[in-house]
Amino acid sequence: MITSKIISNGILRALSTILVVGAILYFLYEIQTVIVYLCISLILCLIANPLVQFLKNKLKFRNSLAAATTLIVFILLLVGFIFLFVPLIISQANNLSLLDTNNLQNQFMQTERSIEAYFNIQHVDLNKMLKDSKITSAFGIGYFTGFINSLINFLANMGMGLVSVFFITFFFIKDQDAFKASARRILPDSNEDKIINSxxxxxxxxxxxxxxxxxxxxxxxxxxxIVLLIFGNQNAFVIAFLCAILNIIPYIGPIIGTILAGILTMISMIGSDFQSEILPKTIYVLIGFLLVQAIDNNISQPIISSKSVNSHPLEIFLITLISGITFGIVGMIIAIPVYTMLKVILKEFFPNNKIVSVLTERI
Structure with missing residues (x-):
């Protein structure tokens, strides 16, 4: 018989559970920055694994020396990355400071009239459109100065984050064997082997x-x-590097990179004739980038991704697409790692399940 006492106890337990879960979620929300640091450090540790194993097995480095050497390599790469972009920022700042927005607007109008004369299309007042959209004002030096100030503040705030990430990464690399041994002592004996194998x-x-x-x-x-060098683009190395980094974001990243390449190409040619020089060169660069994306999307990306995690290219595409629709850009970035982790766990704990066996047959 259900009494009021049983009902009240059930309600209290439910409320207690909700409060505990809420407190945990709130705590995780408050320390989200630390969680991000841990995730980044873990990724760096995974990337560094081949180098660490080489240093320890081939060169007989101790754990501390191998970890310190790997960390120095990461720091040197970061410093090189920063020095790559300093010249680009300075160069584009100079270009923007010399920008004559009225001249640029006139060049757009001349291009519009040429298009009208060739295709005999209905007149479109680009002059009014530019004024209404305030595009020309966005090219002002004040906008760029504000952007630079925001960038400097962002880099300053990231200083502590970089120190924290490198500090955590050092100990992840140095003491990973000790962490595994500690995990063995903590894990329940019944599932210890399965968890360790996973x-x-x-x-x-x-x-x-x-x-x-x-x-x-x-x-x-x-x-x-190669594309940028063929068309004599200034800062080709830096622009190519930045656009390649954006490819970390599946499908959307290459689009952003292509648009960015087009904008930087136009900015780097400020002072040249828009119709005969800037526009054709920008179009050629965009076409070249689209060809690179076609090669990457249809050849290199499916092959490399599927081979590295032992999954079918179509499987990788569908998981990335679903994650992007559900969780946005972040979901697209973490889709493959998370899916791989789930497949390994499912295979280890449910090896006899038919669906799991089909999905994990390559692992």
């Missing part, structure tokens, strides 16, 4: 995935660089 497989597959991702970005960077 962690080992996940570590192996994600290491391959992030190394494969770096390989893919390198291929895209080289192709972008």
């Amino acid at each position: 962690i080992t497989k996940i570590n192996h597959l994600l290491t391959r995935y992030f190394i494969g991702l770096l390989l893919q970005l390198t291929v895209v960077f080289i192709l972008y660089l």
Whole structure:
């Protein structure tokens, strides 16, 4: 018989559970920055694994020396990355400071009249459109100065984050064996082997995935660089590098990179004739970037991604698409790593399930 006391106890337990879950979620929300640092450090640790193993096994480095050497490599890469972009920022700041928006607007009007005369289309008042949209004002030096100030503030705030990430990464690399030993003592005996096997497989597959991702970005960077060098683009190396980094975001990243390449190409040619020089060169660069994306999307990306995590290219595409629709850009970025982790866990704990066996037959 259900009494009021049983009902009240059930309500109290439900409320207690809700409060505990809410408190945990609130706590995780408050320390979200720390969680991001941990995730970034874990990814760096996975990427560094081949180098660490080489230093320890081939060169006989101790854990501390191997971790310190790997961290120095990361720091040097970061410093090189920063010095790559300083010249680009200075160059584009100078270009924007010399920009004559009235002249640019006149060049747009001349281009519009040429198009009208060729195609005999209905007149479109670009002059009014530009004024209404305030596009020309966006090219002012004041806008760029504000952007630079925001960038400086962002970099200043990221200083502590970089120190924290490198500090955590050092100990992740140095003491990863000790962490695994501690995990063995904490884990329940009944599932200890399954959990350890899952962690080992996940570590192996994600290491391959992030190394494969770096390989893919390198291929895209080289192709972008070739396109920009063919058309004599200023700062070709830096622009190609930045656009290649944007490829981390599946499908959307390449589009953003192509638009960015077009904008930087136009800015780098300020002072030239818009119709005969700037516009044709920009179109050629955009076509070249689209060809690179076609190669990457249909050849390098499916092959590298599928081989690194042992999944079918169509499977990778569908998971990325679904994650993007459900969780946006962040979902697209983390889709493959999370899906790989889930597959490994499911195979380890439910190996006899027919659906799981089909999905994980390549692992």
